[in-house]
Amino acid sequence: MTSPAAPLPWKLDLRGVCKAFRTSRGELHALRDLGFRMAAGEFVCLLGPSGCGKTTALNIIAGLEQADRGDVLIDGRPVAGPGPDRVVIFQEAALFPWLTVRDNVAFGLAARGMPRRERHRLAEAQLETVNLREFAAASVHELSGGMKQRVALARALALNPQVLLMDEPFAALDAQARESLHLELQSLWSSTHKTIVFVTHNVREALVLGDRVLVLSARPGHIKSEFRCDLPRPRSMESHMLIDSAQAVLADLRSELQAAQEDVHRDWLAP
Ligand SMILES: Nc1ncnc2c1ncn2[C@@H]1O[C@H](COP(=O)(O)OP(=O)(O)OP(=O)(O)O)[C@@H](O)[C@H]1O
Ligand SMILES: [Mg+2]
Known part of the structure; x- marks a missing residue:
């Protein structure tokens, strides 16, 4: 008798990830209960207001920072530090x-x-x-x-690497260079089927690239909502269907941007 095949673990599985930093103003909670899962070969974009913990989340997945609480699993195994299976690409090419x-x-x-x-x-x-x-x-x-x-x-x-972690890699580029890199990345992803976590501030960029877009809350960051993007690839930031989808995501993001703004004001006004 053959036993049923064991289900494959998720390529990436974050559960209840919390991270606080000690600062001169006291404890700063960057992430609280961040959780999401990705199948192998998926392309997920993380979108959220400035300071909501996107880079912190990538650093934790990369093994460059350690979570205070929660689990980060790659293929079902806890991340214990940086490894050859994950590579980070930053905003500045370095x-x-x-x-x-x-x-x-x-x-x-x-x-x-x-x-x-x-x-x-x-x-x-x-x-x-x-x-x-x-x-x-x-x-x-x-x-x-x-x-x-x-x-x-x-x-x-x-x-x-099996997992590419991209932290606003095209944010400093002009529109034309960004558009051609979108096309190249879409084609590279289609041929290599890497698992990609892509952080951006740009709603349309997230929809051009991602299978799913996860919207993070204002700090402490956690997943606020999720949008699936099924438009055929290659996609363009200028497509009407994409611009329509962007409206819904933007409406959802707006309240978090507002909350993040109030947070910054509070920081400035604090004695
Ligand atoms: N090493 C650190 N020490 C103290 N505070 C930190 C540290 N790293 C990050 N923070 C704080 O944690 C919060 C989250 O930072 P993070 O860089 O992850 O945000 P982000 O979402 O990537 O922001 P941005 O969109 O501006 O890049 C911010 O308030 C930041 O000031
Ligand atoms: Mg960042």
Whole structure:
């Protein structure tokens, strides 16, 4: 007799995550009871007011910070620290200016002990996927902001992580560079099926990229609501259907933005 197959654990499972910071003004509760789950290969966007704990949540998933309470599980196993299965991409590409584009992409592979020829081959293949193959030998200062973020993306993908954690990676880019990176990321995701958590302030960006959009409350952050986005890909920020969906998300987000604003005023007015 065969036993029924055990259900696969969630790729990412956050349960009751709480985090407070000790500050000069006392305890600051960044996250309270944050919980959500993701299946392998899902693309989820986290949207929420400034200071609601989005970066803190990513850092906890990355293993760079520790939750005070709650569980963070990857494939059913608790996160005990940073690991090769997760890579973070930040708002600023944080490339090494003294290295070529190719060596920036290959950097993490060197740390893993991969021989030089092989890591260069792999770095160039990754640069191809972000359309920067011909810039392999260029210096970082020759690149535009959008190109730098594409190098950061290639560097992250070279490590072949299962989970990509992206913290407002396109926030500093102009509209055109952002739109082309949206298209590239959608196509990369379709071909690699990475599990992606993408943090943004931008409602339309969240809807362009995500299978689901999770709206976080004002601090202490927890999931306030969830929107499923089923529009066919590739999506554009300018599509009418997307702009319509954005109205509903924005209406939901508005009260949290208001609450966050009042919080900031309280901070300023406090003695
Ligand atoms: N190391 C720290 N020490 C003290 N307070 C911190 C620390 N890190 C974050 N905070 C505070 O925790 C709260 C959440 O910060 P976090 O950076 O996670 O917010 P965020 O949602 O990413 O904001 P933004 O949208 O502006 O990037 C903020 O009030 C922040 O000031
Ligand atoms: Mg942040």
